[in-house]
Amino acid sequence: MDWKHWRRRWLSDPLFRMAQKAMPRLSVTEQEAIQAGDVWWDAELFSGCPDWQRFMAIPPARLSDEEQSFIEGPVAQLCAMIDDWDISWNRYDLPPDVWSFLKEHGFFGMIIPKQYGGLGFSAYAHSEVVRRISVQSVTVAVTVMVPNSLGPGELLLQFGTRAQRDYWLPRLASGQEIPCFGLTSAEAGSDAAAMTDTGIICRREVDGVEQLGILLNWRKRYITLSPVATVLGLAFKLYDPDHLVGKRTDLGISVALVPTSLPGISIGRRHLPAMQAFQNGPNEGHDVFVPLDALIGGIERAGQGWVMLMSALAAGRGISLPSLAAAACVFSAHTAGAYARVRRQFGVPIGKFEGIQEKLGRMAANAYLVDAARRFTCAGLDMGHKPSVVSAIMKLHATERMRQSVNDAMDIHAGKAVIDGPANYLGGLYRALPVGITVEGANIVTRNLIVFGQGAIRAHPYLMTELRALADPDREAGQDAFDSIIWKHVGHSTKTLLRALGHAWTGALFARAPRNVGRSAAFYRRITRYAAAFAVLSEMTVLTLGGSLKRREMLSARLGDILAELYLLSAMLKRWHEEGQHEPDLPLVKVCAFQGFSTIEKRIDDIVHNFPVRWLGRVLRLLILPGFTRVRPPTDAALAAGAQILLEPSEARERLVGAVWSHCTGKAVEELELAFDRVVKAQPLMDSIRQSGVKDWRVAHAKGAISDSQAQVLEEAEQAVTQVIQVDDFAPDAFART
Numbered sequence: 118m119d120w121k122h123w124r125r126r127w128l129s130d131p132l133f134r135m136a137q138k139a140m141p142r143l144s145v146t147e148q149e150a151i152q153a154g155d156v157w158w159d160a161e162l163f164s165g166c167p168d169w170q171r172f173m174a175i176p177p178a179r180l181s182d183e184e185q186s187f188i189e190g191p192v193a194q195l196c197a198m199i200d201d202w203d204i205s206w207n208r209y210d211l212p213p214d215v216w217s218f219l220k221e222h223g224f225f226g227m228i229i230p231k232q233y234g235g236l237g238f239s240a241y242a243h244s245e246v247v248r249r250i251s252v253q254s255v256t257v258a259v260t261v262m263v264p265n266s267l268g269p270g271e272l273l274l275q276f277g278t279r280a281q282r283d284y285w286l287p288r289l290a291s292g293q294e295i296p297c298f299g300l301t302s303a304e305a306g307s308d309a310a311a312m313t314d315t316g317i318i319c320r321r322e323v324d325g326v327e328q329l330g331i332l333l334n335w336r337k338r339y340i341t342l343s344p345v346a347t348v349l350g351l352a353f354k355l356y357d358p359d360h361l362v363g364k365r366t367d368l369g370i371s372v373a374l375v376p377t378s379l380p381g382i383s384i385g386r387r388h389l390p391a392m393q394a395f396q397n398g399p400n401e402g403h404d405v406f407v408p409l410d411a412l413i414g415g416i417e418r419a420g421q422g423w424v425m426l427m428s429a430l431a432a433g434r435g436i437s438l439p440s441l442a443a444a445a446c447v448f449s450a451h452t453a454g455a456y457a458r459v460r461r462q463f464g465v466p467i468g469k470f471e472g473i474q475e476k477l478g479r480m481a482a483n484a485y486l487v488d489a490a491r492r493f494t495c496a497g498l499d500m501g502h503k504p505s506v507v508s509a510i511m512k513l514h515a516t517e518r519m520r521q522s523v524n525d526a527m528d529i530h531a532g533k534a535v536i537d538g539p540a541n542y543l544g545g546l547y548r549a550l551p552v553g554i555t556v557e558g559a560n561i562v563t564r565n566l567i568v569f570g571q572g573a574i575r576a577h578p579y580l581m582t583e584l585r586a587l588a589d590p591d592r593e594a595g596q597d598a599f600d601s602i603i604w605k606h607v608g609h610s611t612k613t614l615l616r617a618l619g620h621a622w623t624g625a626l627f628a629r630a631p632r633n634v635g636r637s638a639a640f641y642r643r644i645t646r647y648a649a650a651f652a653v654l655s656e657m658t659v660l661t662l663g664g665s666l667k668r669r670e671m672l673s674a675r676l677g678d679i680l681a682e683l684y685l686l687s688a689m690l691k692r693w694h695e696e697g698q699h700e701p702d703l704p705l706v707k708v709c710a711f712q713g714f715s716t717i718e719k720r721i722d723d724i725v726h727n728f729p730v731r732w733l734g735r736v737l738r739l740l741i742l743p744g745f746t747r748v749r750p751p752t753d754a755a756l757a758a759g760a761q762i763l764l765e766p767s768e769a770r771e772r773l774v775g776a777v778w779s780h781c782t783g784k785a786v787e788e789l790e791l792a793f794d795r796v797v798k799a800q801p802l803m804d805s806i807r808q809s810g811v812k813d814w815r816v817a818h819a820k821g822a823i824s825d826s827q828a829q830v831l832e833e834a835e836q837a838v839t840q841v842i843q844v845d846d847f848a849p850d851a852f853a854r855t
């Protein structure tokens with residue numbers, strides 16, 4: 118017997134049998150969800166040894182001239198038309214001229230190629246548009262987002278038949294048809310596959326002619342744009358009890374395009390989601406008959422609905438909410454920094470207090486990191502990837518950081534942000550937080566089940582192939598495939614373990630980093646170190662828990678957090694590099710890096726502490742997290758330096774919070790910016806007056822210590838600040854309902 122046969126008989130086959138018992142058995146829906154989309158930089162991180170050369174070769178996301186003109190033209194015009202207070206509190210809807218403008222300028226067809234009349238924008242341009250509108254109005258941003266994200270447009274592009282694309286895409290691009298997408302129902306929220314909505318294949322007489330079609334019954338809720346939609350992308354379970362199209366009775370989840378004007382459909386009622394005025398509501402259909410070719414992709418795609426949805430989500434989830442969240446992080450940092458500079462208490466600007474600086478430092482770093490990750494993800498999408506794990510990371514972590522930043526900004530503004538009215542520029546974002554957290558996969562489920570649960574299998578270099586081999590109905594073929602891969606896997610794991618050990622015990626001194634990255638090289642080395650540690654931990658967790666990993670959600674969530682931090686930190690370093698490694702931005706890089714690294718170490722610590730095999734947990738801690746190379750969270754000085762960027766005008770501040778503003782802020786933010794400029798301009802004068810021992814500039818003016826023109830500068834600054842610190846009040850009968 119030669120070595121290969123011996124290995125197969127005595128090692129591979131017994132391992133195959135053991136693995137078959139231990140490994141997770143995936144339902145068809147789970148398999149389809151895992152296989153949707155593709156892998157990208159996440160797979161490099163998962164390998165435990167990211168290829169930095171490949172990383173540096175990823176081109177930055179850029180706008181074409183045409184995309185730039187769109188942002189400077191129609192987007193700026195749109196922003197100028199928006200009055201979010203009027204939309205949210207008077208109309209509960211966009212004004213008719215805004216609806217028309219959106220349709221006329223193709224905002225609903227950003228992802229639709231030009232050949233169908235769409236704008237054919239890159240992911241980055243799409244993201245930039247959403248980002249700019251988001252700071253003006255969440256309601257308008259969501260209205261624009263939905264037709265360009267998961268929904269009829271994306272599904273038709275990926276899976277529609279030619280005839281369907283030719284018919285629907287031009288109508289969607291021009292806004293002639295308003296789409297919505299109905300997946301969620303009362304019974305089926307996070308577990309969308311549990312839907313009770315049905316379609317039965319049958320024959321019906323329509324206009325005197327017998328037709329083969331589908332009889333639909335559904336009750337959906339929470340559907341964005343539903344109240345105004347003219348076409349519904351409907352997910353339902355398809356059955357063929359009379360075997361009219363094949364032998365199977367239960368065909369599975371399918372997706373059809375249903376015109377909302379058909380008899381039997383009730384649509385138009387509205388929900389009020391967190392006091393946001395975007396159109397959202399339930400809809401239902403009773404015995405609604407559609408022809409078979411209403412199925413997206415035709416009868417060949419019957420039953421493939423789940424994989425179609427997951428695949429469409431793999432791209433869209435990486436753009437819409439991350440762009441809104443990136444804008445929210447930048448907006449919070451910008452306004453809180455300016456407000457902290459102009460608002461005085463105890464005789465000094467509140468930005469001088471360490472308690473405020475701690476929050477500002479964190480907000481500045483969040484703004485830097487989330488926008489970096491948004492740009493990096495768009496670069497990946499524009500390279501043609503549909504990275505499902507990356508887009509889940511982005512949706513989860515961008516919206517969680519948005520929650521943190523907006524809450525911090527609320528705390529800094531205090532009463533100014535609590536009192537609602539046109540002068541409050543944060544209230545709308547604050548109320549919208551739970552919407553971002555809940556939609557496109559609620560965050561708890563995304564963190565605890567999806568990121569690592571999917572990533573462990575999808576992005577791992579060997580696991581997916583092994584699982585396929587284990588599930589192969591042809592046992593012999595399965596064992597062959599398993600034998601050919603498992604030893605590569607063992608070799609890879611051994612190398613990774615040695616690498617993780619070496620990096621951990623040398624403080625990542627010899628870990629890989631790209632060239633020409635200046636002072637950030639040490640940060641790259643640390644990422645390499647933690648990637649190796651993460652690869653070891655994930656191998657050990659999958660090996661120890663096998664199929665029960667699905668139930669150990671807390672472990673899975675922590676592993677997912679490590680992968681996410683590695684991804685976000687890579688993106689952050691990429692931004693620092695692409696922007697030219699500006700020294701003044703270094704405090705932001707440091708706060709992000711030390712925050713991320715300490716989170717990673719905390720998660721590793723918690724994983725090994727809760728490891729199912731206690732002694733193995735202790736061994737793993739010793740190997741990959743020795744006490745003497747631990748990092749600490751950002752220092753107080755680093756946080757204060759980050760905060761300082763938001764408190765002083767500078768190029769670093771411009772890079773961090775400047776780019777989103779042109780034309781896209783309301784009157785209240787313009788007033789804040791004016792006050793900030795005037796206070797900064799008046800500062801040297803104020804300082805010299807105080808140094809002369811006079812507290813009030815009016816006294817200095819009366820004494821002739823300052824000139825009239827200097828007094829005017831101070832007066833104007835004071836007036837601007839007085840305007841900013843105002844809040845709205847209303848007549849007693851303003852809230853009366855007649």
Ligand SMILES: Cc1cc2nc3c(=O)[nH]c(=O)nc-3n(C[C@H](O)[C@H](O)[C@H](O)COP(=O)(O)OP(=O)(O)OC[C@H]3O[C@@H](n4cnc5c(N)ncnc54)[C@H](O)[C@@H]3O)c2cc1C
Nearest residue numbers: 298299300301306307339340341390556557558559561562
């Ligand atoms: C404003 C708004 C707009 C929406 N737009 C649309 C739309 O256009 N189309 C559409 O089809 N749907 C839409 N949705 C639905 C949205 O996708 C669902 O709300 C979401 O999937 C969660 O479902 P649920 O609210 O029923 O929560 P549930 O599923 O009841 O979940 C409750 C909580 O349990 C957690 N949870 C559930 N399962 C697990 C688990 N296994 N492990 C750990 N935690 C778990 C969830 O994370 C959540 O925190 C929208 C929802 C809202 C609020």
